[in-house]
Amino acid sequence: MDNLDHRIIDHLRRNARANYGDIGDDIGLSASAVKRRVDRLVADRVIRGFTVQVDPEVDGLGTEAYVEVFCRGTVAPGELKRILLNVPEVVEASTVSGSADAMMRLRSRDIAGLETALERVRDLPHVDHTRSSIVLSKLIERNRD
Amino acid sequence: MDNLDHRIIDHLRRNARANYGDIGDDIGLSASAVKRRVDRLVADRVIRGFTVQVDPEVDGLGTEAYVEVFCRGTVAPGELKRILLNVPEVVEASTVSGSADAMMRLRSRDIAGLETALERVRDLPHVDHTRSSIVLSKLIERNRD
DNA sequence: GATGAAACCTAACCTTT
DNA sequence: AAAGGTTAGGTTTCATC
Numbered sequence: 001m002d003n004l005d006h007r008i009i010d011h012l013r014r015n016a017r018a019n020y021g022d023i024g025d026d027i028g029l030s031a032s033a034v035k036r037r038v039d040r041l042v043a044d045r046v047i048r049g050f051t052v053q054v055d056p057e058v059d060g061l062g063t064e065a066y067v068e069v070f071c072r073g074t075v076a077p078g079e080l081k082r083i084l085l086n087v088p089e090v091v092e093a094s095t096v097s098g099s100a101d102a103m104m105r106l107r108s109r110d111i112a113g114l115e116t117a118l119e120r121v122r123d124l125p126h127v128d129h130t131r132s133s134i135v136l137s138k139l140i141e142r143n144r145d
Numbered sequence: 146m147d148n149l150d151h152r153i154i155d156h157l158r159r160n161a162r163a164n165y166g167d168i169g170d171d172i173g174l175s176a177s178a179v180k181r182r183v184d185r186l187v188a189d190r191v192i193r194g195f196t197v198q199v200d201p202e203v204d205g206l207g208t209e210a211y212v213e214v215f216c217r218g219t220v221a222p223g224e225l226k227r228i229l230l231n232v233p234e235v236v237e238a239s240t241v242s243g244s245a246d247a248m249m250r251l252r253s254r255d256i257a258g259l260e261t262a263l264e265r266v267r268d269l270p271h272v273d274h275t276r277s278s279i280v281l282s283k284l285i286e287r288n289r290d
Numbered sequence: 291g292a293t294g295a296a297a298c299c300t301a302a303c304c305t306t307t
Numbered sequence: 308a309a310a311g312g313t314t315a316g317g318t319t320t321c322a323t324c
Contacts, residue, residue, distance in 0.1 A: 001203065009199055016161045016195035019298060033311050035300070046200050050161035051288055053193040054154055058146065066211065066241065066248050068278070081284040093285040096211065096278035103211050103278050104285075133213070133241035133248050139226040140238040140249075143196070164319060175291055180321070 001046065004029065008037055009047070016050040053143070061107040063114055064135040068100035069093075071126045075101065083124045089117035100131070146191065149174065153182055154192070158288070161195040198288065206252040208259055209280040213245035214238075214266065217273045220246060228269045234262035245276070 007027045011018055020031040020038070027034075041047040056062060071080070077095050080102055084093050092105040104121075108114045114134065122130055152172045156163055165176040165183070172179075186192040201207050216225070222240050225247055229238050237250040249266075253259045259279065267275055 006203075009197065009203065012197040013199070014194075014196075016197045020300095021298075030312055031298080032300075032313080036310085046203055048198040048200060049159075049288075050195065050197055051159075052154065052157040052161045052195055054158070055191050055193060058154065058191055059151075064239070077282055077284060084285055090285055091287050092283075094209070094280040094283045096280055098276075098278045100278060102284065103280070131243075133243045133245060135239040135241055135248070137222055138237075138239045139222060139247065140229060140235055142236050165321095166319070176319075177291070177321075184321095 005037060005041060005046075008034060009041070012038075012047070012050075016052075060109050063108050063110050064138075065106045065114055066133045066135070067104045067106055067118065067121070068096075068131040069102040069104060069121065070099070070128045070130065071101045072128045073126070075126045079126070083126065084121070086124070087117055087120050089113065090121070150182060150186060150191075153179060154186070157183075157192070157195075161197075201252065205254045208253050208255050209283075210251045210259055211278045211280070212249045212251055212263065212266070213241075213276040214247040214249060215244070215273045215275065216246045216271045218271070220271045224271070228271065229266070231269070232262055232265050234258065235266075 004027055008023055011023045011026055020034040023029075024031045024034045029037075038047070069080075069084075080095065081093070084090050084102070084104065089106045089108050090104050091107045094103055095101065096103045106114060106117055108117055111134070114132075118130060118132065121127060149172055153168055156168045156171055165179040168174075168183075169176045169179045174182075183192070201209070214225075214229075225240065226238070229235050229247070229249065234251045234253045235249050236252045239248055240246065241248045251259060251262055253262055256279070259277075263275060263277065266272060
C-alpha cells in the first residue's frame with residue numbers, strides 16, 4: 001500500500017471502468033504494472049469490489065430507516081448476523097456499544113414494506129424489541145463505501 | 146427503464162468492470178445491445194458513476210459510529226445540513242422520525258478522532274446533545290449506494 | 291444484431307534494483 | 308526476490324451497417 005496504490009484507488013473511485021493504460025498515464029506506470037497492482041489489491045481485499053452508483057429512485061427502495069435491535073440475553077455476533085441475513089431489507093447491520101445490541105439500516109419500497117420487515121425482525125429468535133428512526137430527508141451523503 | 150435495464154444494473158452492481166459480452170450472456174442480449182443500453186443509462190444519469198469499494202482502513206477511517214442529534218427548539222433541515230457539513234467526519238446525515246432530530250454516521254481514524262468530531266458536533270449552534278453507538282463489528286453490508 | 295478495425299487485456303518473458 | 312517494462316496473442320470495444 002504505497003503512494004502509487006493510493007493513486008490507483010483514487011483513480012478507480014472516480015471511474016471504476018477506467019482502463020489500465022489511462023490509469024498508468026496518470027501515475028507514471030505501464031498498463032501491465034497497473035493491472036498487476038489492481039489484481040493484487042483485489043486479491044488482498046483492499047479493493048472489495050467494483051460497483052455502480054445508481055439513481056436511488058430506480059430500484060424503488062426510497063424508504064430508509066435506522067433500527068436498533070435489543071436482544072434477550074447474550075447473542076454471539078455470528079449468530080446475530082446469520083439471523084439478520086434472513087431479512088432482505090437489512091442493508092447494513094453492526095454490533096454497537098451502548099444499550100442496543102445492534103444497529104441496522106433498512107431499505108424498502110415504502111413505509112408498509114418497512115413495517116413488514118420490522119415485524120420479521122421482531123419475530124426472529126433472540127430479538128426482544130427494536131427502536132426505529134425513519135429517514136425523513138437525506139441531508140448529507142459523502143460516498144466512501 | 147425496462148426489465149433488461151434493471152438486470153444490467155444488477156450485474157454492474159456486482160461487478161462494474163464486467164464486459165458487455167458477459168452481461169449480454171447473462172440477460173440474453175448481444176454485447177453491442179448491452180453497450181448501447183449502458184451508454185444510454187449513463188447519459189440519462191440513471192447510472193451516476195462507476196466506483197470501487199475499498200477497505201475503510203485504507204484511508205485511515207476504520208472507526209465508525211451512529212450518532213443521534215438532539216436540537217434545542219426547531220431547526221430547518223437546510224440549516225441542519227449547513228452546520229453538519231462543517232464536520233468532515235459526518236459521512237451521512239438524515240432527519241428522522243422519533244425523538245432525535247437527525248441520525249448521522251461518522252467515520253474517523255480511531256476513537257480519539259470520533260471524540261473530537263463529537264465535541265465539534267455538540268458545539269454547533271442549535272445542537273443540544275448527542276447519543277452515540279460506536280460500531281464494534283460490521284455484520285452485514287449489502288451495498289445499495 | 292452483425293461486422294471489422296482499433297483499443298484493450300493479459301500472461302509470459304526480460305530488465306532493473 | 309520484487310517490481311516495472313515489453314511484446315504478442317486473443318479478446319473487447321465501438322462506430323457503422
